[in-house]
Amino acid sequence: MIFHIVPNTLEGLGFVPVRRRKKTGKSERLVTSFISTYENKVDRKGRVSVPAAYRSVLGTESYQGVIAYPSITHSVIEAFGRGMLDDLNQRKFNQTLDGGDFTQALIGRSDDGLVETVMAISSELPFDGEGRIILPARLIKHAGITDRATFVGRGTRFQVWAPGVYEKHQAAEVEALRAKLSGGGTL
Amino acid sequence: MIFHIVPNTLEGLGFVPVRRRKKTGKSERLVTSFISTYENKVDRKGRVSVPAAYRSVLGTESYQGVIAYPSITHSVIEAFGRGMLDDLNQRKFNQTLDGGDFTQALIGRSDDGLVETVMAISSELPFDGEGRIILPARLIKHAGITDRATFVGRGTRFQVWAPGVYEKHQAAEVEALRAKLSGGGTL
DNA sequence: TTGACTCCCATAGATACCCATGATATTCCA
DNA sequence: TGGAATATCATGGGTATCTATGGGAGTCAA
Numbered sequence: 253m254i255f256h257i258v259p260n261t262l263e264g265l266g267f268v269p270v271r272r273r274k275k276t277g278k279s280e281r282l283v284t285s286f287i288s289t290y291e292n293k294v295d296r297k298g299r300v301s302v303p304a305a306y307r308s309v310l311g312t313e314s315y316q317g318v319i320a321y322p323s324i325t326h327s328v329i330e331a332f333g334r335g336m337l338d339d340l341n342q343r344k345f346n347q348t349l350d351g352g353d354f355t356q357a358l359i360g361r362s363d364d365g366l367v368e369t370v371m372a373i374s375s376e377l378p379f380d381g382e383g384r385i386i387l388p389a390r391l392i393k394h395a396g397i398t399d400r401a402t403f404v405g406r407g408t409r410f411q412v413w414a415p416g417v418y419e420k421h422q423a424a425e426v427e428a429l430r431a432k433l434s435g436g437g438t439l
Numbered sequence: 440m441i442f443h444i445v446p447n448t449l450e451g452l453g454f455v456p457v458r459r460r461k462k463t464g465k466s467e468r469l470v471t472s473f474i475s476t477y478e479n480k481v482d483r484k485g486r487v488s489v490p491a492a493y494r495s496v497l498g499t500e501s502y503q504g505v506i507a508y509p510s511i512t513h514s515v516i517e518a519f520g521r522g523m524l525d526d527l528n529q530r531k532f533n534q535t536l537d538g539g540d541f542t543q544a545l546i547g548r549s550d551d552g553l554v555e556t557v558m559a560i561s562s563e564l565p566f567d568g569e570g571r572i573i574l575p576a577r578l579i580k581h582a583g584i585t586d587r588a589t590f591v592g593r594g595t596r597f598q599v600w601a602p603g604v605y606e607k608h609q610a611a612e613v614e615a616l617r618a619k620l621s622g623g624g625t626l
Numbered sequence: 627t628t629g630a631c632t633c634c635c636a637t638a639g640a641t642a643c644c645c646a647t648g649a650t651a652t653t654c655c656a
Numbered sequence: 657t658g659g660a661a662t663a664t665c666a667t668g669g670g671t672a673t674c675t676a677t678g679g680g681a682g683t684c685a686a
Binding site: 627628629630631632633634635636637638639640641642643644645646647648649650651652653654655656 | 657658659660661662663664665666667668669670671672673674675676677678679680681682683684685686
């Protein structure tokens, strides 16, 4: 008997806001998350086009650009929209308040300190008129990027890799998944 | 993430792909899952018509198109509606944040990495005005598709095969079932 | 002045949108 | 009930638009 693994019943939880973007006047397109991978060129000025599909995810955010920081665990740049950043802050704020720990909320010190750390090492990267960003030297170096960059969608956020590094990482990732499914499932 | 393991549907037993459109009564309007098999042409621009019956399944979704990724276990393209993808994301996002696990949300490490990986290897394939999609070169190659494609309904999702590859796969699938049932069971 | 950065324009190729056609199904009415 | 008018679908092709990319001009600060 062949088995397929499928997600259980799906009902929208309505958390991630649905954003509308007008295309050529006639049809509207709805995009809500970062998916797929794209490889773009880094020009001599250090500019890279953020894939149009990703930009459309951020389409209606007031701040036209992305937040990026070096991954703490891998040679890769993590990135997302300002909305995500605000949401993280808000949730963290609410969590500390709900727990009655006003000191934490006010002084801004928590046990893990991760959110604070990320805030500290993050950069705001605004789009230019053509939807490009300039990767700061610090991030370029961290990811080992030279003249090309691979954009990898991760749903609520995306990553920027050096193509070669990503290739290896991706192969390992898929292999791990395959091993996990070796019990007879298909994916 | 929660998964249910369900048996593969058996609609394919001795099933021959329909070349021409099926008789579509009004009852088919009510179909809510992907069933049956169709073989369509891939034109010079790489476009394929998604069977109308499948499109009607997605009819109520705001985004008009499908999400597709290369199966990691077979030479086939897996596809499903946008709603399922968003739901996967939201569940994962809420789950990690609600549990206060900012590490997972930011660094993106989950237990299995399934959602992460699927997001990265998935492509968003919007319908054109005629209900066609363009199969990306990456997926075409993975499935070994040339000028024709076989759409196979699998309930909550569907697959796109190279016709020849599917024929063999299907024969093996049926044969395995037959062997299993040869003890006297009926189907 | 130099260097870093932003804004603006140009362009080739990819993509989306539009219209057309033949085949088949369905509706509707004499 | 037969058949003409209408609707749906898969398919093909032309064209306008968008995207990624390159480069130049203007601004600002040291």
